Amino acid sequence: MSLTGLFLILFLVVHLIGNLQLLNDDGGMSFNVYARFMTTNPLIKTIGYGNYFFIILHAFVGLSLAIYNKGAKGQKYAVSNSNKTSWASKNMALLGTLILAFIFIHMGDFWLKMKMGQLPLISYPGIDGEMKDLYFRVSEAFKNPLLVGSYVIGMVILSFHLLHGFQSAFQTLGINHRKYTPAIKAIGVAYAILIPLGFAIIPFWYFFIK
Numbered sequence: 038m039s040l041t042g043l044f045l046i047l048f049l050v051v052h053l054i055g056n057l058q059l060l061n062d063d064g065g066m067s068f069n070v071y072a073r074f075m076t077t078n079p080l081i082k083t084i085g086y087g088n089y090f091f092i093i094l095h096a097f098v099g100l101s102l103a104i105y106n107k108g109a110k111g112q113k114y115a116v117s118n119s120n121k122t123s124w125a126s127k128n129m130a131l132l133g134t135l136i137l138a139f140i141f142i143h144m145g146d147f148w149l150k151m152k153m154g155q156l157p158l159i160s161y162p163g164i165d166g167e168m169k170d171l172y173f174r175v176s177e178a179f180k181n182p183l184l185v186g187s188y189v190i191g192m193v194i195l196s197f198h199l200l201h202g203f204q205s206a207f208q209t210l211g212i213n214h215r216k217y218t219p220a221i222k223a224i225g226v227a228y229a230i231l232i233p234l235g236f237a238i239i240p241f242w243y244f245f246i247k
Contacts, residue, residue, distance in 0.1 A: 038102065039206040041095040046203065046228070048088055053235045060242060065172025066161045073168040076151070096137045103130035125201040132198040139191035146184070150174060179243035188240045192233035199229035 055075065058068040075081050125132065150156060151169050159170040178184050203225030207213070212221070 038095065038098050039209040041091045041098070042202050042206045044091050045088075045095060046199070046206075048091075049232050053232060056236065056239060059172065059175060059239050064161075065159075065170065065176070066164070068172045068175075069159065069168050069170060070161075070164060072151070072171045092137070092140065096133060099133045100130055123201060125197040126205070129198065129201060132194055135194050136191070136198055139187075139194070142187070143191070146178060147171065147174060176243055176247065179240040179247075182244065185240040185244045189237050192237040195236075196229050196233040199232070200226065203228055 055068075055071050058071050059065075061067045075085070151171055151174070156169040156171060156174055158167040159173075160167045179188075204218075204222050207221050208218075212218075
């Protein structure tokens with residue numbers, strides 16, 4: 038649970054860096070070039086398939102633990118030796134399930150359309166060959182207030198999941214020391230706020246400014 042969680046935490050950073058290309062005022066060139074690289078480079082594609090596997094594994098193990106803990110102890114998922122547990126720590130299974138549903142919807146709206154050839158092709162001066170215009174699909178999607186709202190809600194849910202999951206992952210691995218734990222908690226809180234906020238800025242920017 039901890040190892041898959043930490044891998045996905047790292048993935049979110051990489052994914053956000055790529056998505057922030059959408060804020061460049063270049064007609065989508067940098068984002069489309071990034072998307073083509075991520076979907077055609079053999080190494081990146083292999084890592085991508087591994088990422089899908091870790092998402093499913095993380096969800097499966099998390100739900101299994103929640104069911105086991107509830108049946109054996111009458112408690113929801115929580116990895117803490119303190120009686121003071123947060124709302125997020127008590128509802129990690131629910132938050133994780135909602136995030137998994139968001140991922141499926143998100144991939145269906147963007148990734149699947151790209152894989153099924155439902156995107157127009159575009160070329161840019163100085164860039165070899167044509168590429169799928171994923172930027173067009175994103176910019177169109179984020180003109181829809183329902184999609185923008187669901188995306189932002191998804192990021193709020195992700196933030197709550199990370200608030201507990203980040204610090205819990207280190208604690209489960211035995212990294213729990215009075216000298217280091219406060220720093221890990223502080224980094225975890227910053228991460229749980231800044232990463233989802235970074236993702237949420239993109240649909241807001243397209244809907245209200247672009």
